[in-house]
């Protein structure tokens with residue numbers, strides 16, 4: 054072979070390997086790879102003029118897939134979906150009381166990748182990656198690098214859970230546990246399914262709302278085949294995140310035997326009024342999802358501009374109680390470091406005033 058032929062063959066092999074990866078990787082992974090990561094592109098897609106100054110952090114940068122951008126209203130700089138993902142210059146201002154580890158998770162980390170704070174539940178940080186970067190995320194400063202479980206850790210985690218019979222439920226979290234591929238996800242499901250005293254595997258994910266194509270047939274089959282109860286806790290903050298595509302995915306998940314719940318975070322400018330939250334509960338129920346938690350924002354550094362006074366949160370909550378069927382009212386809770394559960398907010402500390 055001439056030198057040129059060798060070169061050509063190598064080139065051809067590399068090229069065909071690349072095309073192979075491209076054509077054989079599932080759609081959701083391609084969509085994930087093409088998530089928008091720069092503010093200028095996002096503004097352009099939304100027909101918004103680029104401000105002369107904007108914030109483009111290097112750590113925890115903008116990240117949002119096209120499928121989620123498609124649900125935002127064009128031309129509206131205050132769109133509630135946009136506000137959840139757009140870096141705000143206010144993030145850079147230190148605010149007293151807002152810290153990098155508000156939940157003290159680093160102290161409940163018996164094994165790399167495992168957080169065991171509550172007696173009967175253990176949480177696994179399967180991956181640090183997410184399809185989206187929510188600006189209020191309480192784990193945005195978490196040291197995933199030091200906490201991602203690899204082969205040996207996975208065994209240790211399963212041993213730890215096997216040895217503690219108080220644990221009856223395992224949460225797959227992250228990051229987003231559906232950010233890993235089906236093969237790796239299935240390995241977790243199979244390993245956990247082998248532990249006799251585990252009754253339920255719970256998946257905390259924002260994927261269905263952010264990148265619905267992630268709920269593919271292979272994943273649905275993995276979930277349907279699992280002998281344990283499967284609970285999926287979605288994370289949706291606003292009714293506009295719910296569309297027909299998501300509705301169909303939820304139906305498929307239910308057909309696979311998955312129980313669907315939702316958790317939201319109460320966020321200033323996004324969902325901090327009674328009408329918005331009522332609509333959210335109703336839309337969730339329309340697609341077969343029960344509202345589970347409404348979280349008071351965790352005081353994580355960079356998120357203070359989403360926070361609202363507890364008096365206001367409680368005022369909204371009283372109104373929700375008045376307007377919604379009991380099962381449509383999520384539990385208003387707050388994580389307080391060191392408490393053995395998510396703490397229900399005492400709504401009686403501020404009586405109804407209307």
Ligand SMILES: *Cc1c(COP(=O)(O)O)cnc(C)c1O
Nearest residue numbers: 168169170171174175176224395
């Ligand atoms: C939220 C959370 C759980 C689950 O708590 P539930 O009240 O059962 O939803 C478990 N472990 C950790 C570390 C958590 O943060």
Ligand code: SF4
Nearest residue numbers: 183186187190228259
């Ligand atoms: S999807 Fe969840 S873990 Fe990921 S950035 Fe958003 S809030 Fe944080």
